[in-house]
Amino acid sequence: MSEFVIGIDLGTSAVKVLLVGRDGRIAAEASREYPLSSPRPGWSEQRPEDWVEATLAALGELSAAPGLPQGWTVEGMSFSGQMHGLVLLGDDLKPLRPAILWNDTRTTAQCREIERILGTRLHDITRNPALEGFTLPKLLWVREQEPETFAQARVFVLPKDYVRLRLTGELHMDLSDAAGTLLLDVPNRRWSSEVLQALDLGAELCPPLVESTGQTGTLLPELAERTGLSGQLRVYAGGADNACGAIGAGILQEGEALCSIGTSGVLLSYEGEQDRDYGGRVHFFNHGAPGAFYSMGVTLGAGYSMSWFKRVMGGADYSELLDGAGDVPPGSGGLLFAPYLAGERTPYADADIRGSFIGLDGSHRREHLARAVMEGITFSLNDTLTIYREAGRDIRSIVSIGGGAKNPDWLQIQADLFGLPVTALENEQGPGLGAAMLAAAGSGWFPDLASCAAAFVRRGRTYEPRPEAAASYRELYPLYRQVYEATRSLSAGLGRFRAGLAQG
Ligand SMILES: Nc1ncnc2c1ncn2[C@@H]1O[C@H](COP(=O)(O)OP(=O)(O)O)[C@@H](O)[C@H]1O
Ligand SMILES: O=C(CO)[C@@H](O)[C@H](O)COP(=O)(O)O
Numbered sequence: 001m002s003e004f005v006i007g008i009d010l011g012t013s014a015v016k017v018l019l020v021g022r023d024g025r026i027a028a029e030a031s032r033e034y035p036l037s038s039p040r041p042g043w044s045e046q047r048p049e050d051w052v053e054a055t056l057a058a059l060g061e062l063s064a065a066p067g068l069p070q071g072w073t074v075e076g077m078s079f080s081g082q083m084h085g086l087v088l089l090g091d092d093l094k095p096l097r098p099a100i101l102w103n104d105t106r107t108t109a110q111c112r113e114i115e116r117i118l119g120t121r122l123h124d125i126t127r128n129p130a131l132e133g134f135t136l137p138k139l140l141w142v143r144e145q146e147p148e149t150f151a152q153a154r155v156f157v158l159p160k161d162y163v164r165l166r167l168t169g170e171l172h173m174d175l176s177d178a179a180g181t182l183l184l185d186v187p188n189r190r191w192s193s194e195v196l197q198a199l200d201l202g203a204e205l206c207p208p209l210v211e212s213t214g215q216t217g218t219l220l221p222e223l224a225e226r227t228g229l230s231g232q233l234r235v236y237a238g239g240a241d242n243a244c245g246a247i248g249a250g251i252l253q254e255g256e257a258l259c260s261i262g263t264s265g266v267l268l269s270y271e272g273e274q275d276r277d278y279g280g281r282v283h284f285f286n287h288g289a290p291g292a293f294y295s296m297g298v299t300l301g302a303g304y305s306m307s308w309f310k311r312v313m314g315g316a317d318y319s320e321l322l323d324g325a326g327d328v329p330p331g332s333g334g335l336l337f338a339p340y341l342a343g344e345r346t347p348y349a350d351a352d353i354r355g356s357f358i359g360l361d362g363s364h365r366r367e368h369l370a371r372a373v374m375e376g377i378t379f380s381l382n383d384t385l386t387i388y389r390e391a392g393r394d395i396r397s398i399v400s401i402g403g404g405a406k407n408p409d410w411l412q413i414q415a416d417l418f419g420l421p422v423t424a425l426e427n428e429q430g431p432g433l434g435a436a437m438l439a440a441a442g443s444g445w446f447p448d449l450a451s452c453a454a455a456f457v458r459r460g461r462t463y464e465p466r467p468e469a470a471a472s473y474r475e476l477y478p479l480y481r482q483v484y485e486a487t488r489s490l491s492a493g494l495g496r497f498r499a500g501l502a503q504g
Pocket of ligand 2: 011012013081082083084102103133180241242262263264265266298
């Protein structure tokens with residue numbers, strides 16, 4: 001009998017589902033895209049119903065995949081989800097408005113209000129600063145700007161929790177995702193009554209908390225029939241996409257770090273101790289591995305900048321777009337790119353800063369620009385590595401996943417620029433594999449996630465830093481660091497001219 005688990009990765013642009021065997025091999029996969037709407041500059045919304053329909057369609061395709069063995073069964077299913085998005089539900093547990101996503105930056109005023117009211121207690125309790133992307137400021141925005149909607153709100157959930165609710169009929173949120181709401185007492189792993197009371201929010205707005213490997217019901221019979229999956233299919237809570245990315249890359253002990261380039265980019269470090277303090281300069285969240293934590297810095301426009309570059313260059317595929325960029329020496333012929341196309345989070349927490357190419361020369365060709373985009377995104381991730389180094393954190397190697405790991409030249413740039421060995425995964429599946437691992441551990445296939453990782457995660461080639469290139473990047477990085485301050489007031493001055501832009 002062939003047994004599988006399913007990992008569902010509810011991303012920003014698409015949902016991807018994986019059918020994974022006991023040996024960690026992918027037997028089938030399917031995905032469905034959904035739209036993102038930006039009714040005003042800086043706003044970013046999606047329809048929760050689109051996630052549900054896309055997930056069901058992808059699951060239907062998965063179960064009908066050709067070549068699956070006779071008598072195959074699914075032991076469990078779990079989720080990875082884009083973080084922070086506010087899904088506000090009424091009494092009937094239906095969404096009251098479109099979800100406000102992680103990359104929506106409308107809530108600067110609410111962040112300042114949270115800081116004013118909570119002061120240093122915010123960091124003491126939640127271990128994080130008030131940032132536009134997090135969920136709490138979005139809740140306050142709806143209360144202020146759409147009071148009739150807020151008055152009908154019974155509870156809020158995060159994107160993957162809503163899909164799970166619709167698949168099982170059960171309401172839950174896992175700790176790793178709850179950590180990104182700014183309402184969780186992160187070290188003590190419970191909703192913070194102090195934060196809720198200070199902001200005059202009712203505790204009933206927060207759903208019941210569970211571990212990422214906790215069972216959260218079974219697939220509803222009518223959906224089992226619709227998707228071709230068995231009824232009684234056990235569903236496990238799942239985790240935040242970055243926690244699942246870490247699990248899927250085997251980042252499960254001290255000293256291990258991850259570079260993940262999706263729409264956003266993340267540099268993440270496993271944290272075994274709850275007390276490690278970076279003074280709020282990086283995020284500090286609960287891991288999907290019970291009792292553990294991770295810290296990370298976020299580049300808002302990582303893969304997003306690369307997709308933008310591909311679009312403006314006429315939509316060639318990535319291999320064509322980046323062809324020849326590996327032959328351009330570090331520094332891209334005197335060209336710097338700052339990837340602040342959607343504002344920035346780490347290290348600047350600035351929703352208004354915008355991107356730039358600095359140093360354009362008449363001799364630059366497409367491959368110089370392409371390399372500068374890869375370098376600029378990597379410089380921004382290096383800002384987080386610099387915070388770790390300044391805090392005395394000893395990071396010795398990095399596992400790289402996501403779009404940035406699909407291109408060997410980009411992997412070499414990462415190794416040279418970080419000055420560390422960078423390892424790619426064989427047949428990398430991103431956070432979806434982490435979600436499948438949560439289902440595998442939840443189902444009892446393995447005693448813990450580390451033993452599951454030993455069976456599922458296959459590390460591939462390691463790129464070593466080349467001394468000469470690394471020396472060039474050490475010289476270039478202080479120049480990149482100047483770009484933010486040098487373009488800040490320019491970005492602010494240009495702000496009102498962006499107001500009428502149709503959003504990409
Ligand atoms: N072959 C490639 N080379 C370079 N960048 C790529 C490649 N493929 C995808 N990308 C970039 O990586 C990102 C892919 O991220 P993905 O993990 O699919 O996104 P998300 O989960 O955020 O929706 C895209 O934004 C794209 O710009
Ligand atoms: O906001 C964050 C993390 O704090 C993002 O990482 C989101 O969780 C969405 O990620 P991707 O769509 O880039 O995977």
